[in-house]
Amino acid sequence: MKANLKRIFVALLALCFTAITIAPVSASTADGNEIMPLYNNTESASGSFTISSTGLSTINYKYYGISGITTKAVITTYIQKKSLGLFWTRVDIGATDDEWVDTINSYSGSKKRTYQLSKTGKYRVTINFKIYGSGGSADEITRTYEASY
Secondary structure, eight states, rough: HHHHHHHHHHHHHHHHHHHHHHOOOOOOOOSSSOOOOSSSSEEEEEEEEEOOSSSSEEEEEEEETTTEEEEEEEEEEEEEEEETEEEEOOOSSGGGGGGGGEEEEEEEEEEEEEEEEEEEEEEEEEEEEEEEEEESSSSEEEEEEEEEO
């Protein structure tokens, strides 16, 4: 009887340790969906990407820095098209390296870009924010959005 009791105790103990190690870990979130990192010079950076029924793509982005701390932002944007269902290739937008580079010398800013796509398919846009200021090293924030037409 002692041996059976000992085996049951060991089995329960092993089960408890297993449950503890696989229990989910939660993180604090801003709106319940996204973990918000702490930046040196930025409060937020976001964007959007839409494609009309005629293939006109519209990219909007905005960032908010911190007044008195943020000095400028360099935003690099490019469009990619999905090929063969596997690969993303840059769309030739007629700019150097097929990307737009915008510099805004302000603690906050926004911009809208449009580009006429020539073929239907699945597209994505990548917006890379590099935001400078006296709060520390530059914040690098990348946002990616997908759309089809």
